[in-house]
Structure formats: C-alpha cells, structure tokens
Amino acid sequence: MQRTKLSFAIAALGLLGATACVDASGGSSVPESLDQLEITDPNFDFATSRSVRLELRAEEGAAPQAVEVTDSEGRRLMDGAFRGSAVVDLKVPVGRESTLKLRVGNGDDAVERALNVDANHRAVGDL
Numbered sequence: 001m002q003r004t005k006l007s008f009a010i011a012a013l014g015l016l017g018a019t020a021c022v023d024a025s026g027g028s029s030v031p032e033s034l035d036q037l038e039i040t041d042p043n044f045d046f047a048t049s050r051s052v053r054l055e056l057r058a059e060e061g062a063a064p065q066a067v068e069v070t071d072s073e074g075r076r077l078m079d080g081a082f083r084g085s086a087v088v089d090l091k092v093p094v095g096r097e098s099t100l101k102l103r104v105g106n107g108d109d110a111v112e113r114a115l116n117v118d119a120n121h122r123a124v125g126d127l
Contacts, residue, residue: 052091053087053123056085065083069102072100
C-alpha cells in the first residue's frame with residue numbers, strides 16, 4: 001500500500017505541476033509520504049471523475065428516442081430512452097470531460113454528435 005501511495009505521489013509531481021521537497025543543498029528529494037507532497041497547481045484535487053450536466057432537448061410531442069452518451073475515449077456513460085427534454089448529471093473521468101459523444105436513434109438510422117462541455121461543466125444536445 002505504501003508503495004502505491006509513493007508511486008502516486010511521484011506521478012503527481014511530474015504530471016500535475018507539483019514540486020518536490022528541496023533539501024538544504026538545493027537538490028530535490030522524492031517525498032516519502034503524501035503529507036510531504038507540495039502541490040502548486042491551484043486547480044488540482046484528487047478527484048478521478050467530474051460531474052457534467054447534460055441537457056437533452058426535444059421538440060414538443062416528439063417520439064421517444066434511444067440515447068447513448070460516451071466520453072472522448074468511447075466509454076459508455078449513459079444509455080436509455082427519452083420522450084422529451086431531460087437533464088442528466090454524468091460522472092466523467094478526469095481528462096475526458098471536454099467533449100461527449102451523443103448517439104440518438106438505433107442501428108443505421110442513429111445520428112452521432114460531438115458535444116462540447118463548457119467551462120461550467122455543461123453540455124447541450126438535441127434529440
């Protein structure tokens with residue numbers, strides 16, 4: 001378990017703008033525990049997913065539509081059928097929350113759209 005924490009700490013240092021501890025000689029050292037880790041990125045947290053609010057818009061009286069939503073790497077986040085407009089909160093893996101793929105319909109008649117997620121973690125798609 002300790003080895004896993006140390007590996008994560010080292011990865012966090014390199015990937016997330018963290019700085020290593022500096023010893024008296026000016027050289028850097030690898031932290032031995034997470035409480036020694038200094039993170040300089042003000043937006044960093046240990047979250048593995050982000051909430052994205054997806055607004056699905058449908059015309060009045062529209063027939064029910066099959067809907068599938070995937071992240072930027074093709075992982076299915078949601079599927080179901082909607083008769084009208086709806087709002088759905090999705091948990092999207094960190095780093096994959098900038099775009100979603102919305103697939104509406106079944107089989108060869110299905111329509112796919114790329115949805116951009118805005119700075120407020122919201123996306124809008126038409127059914």
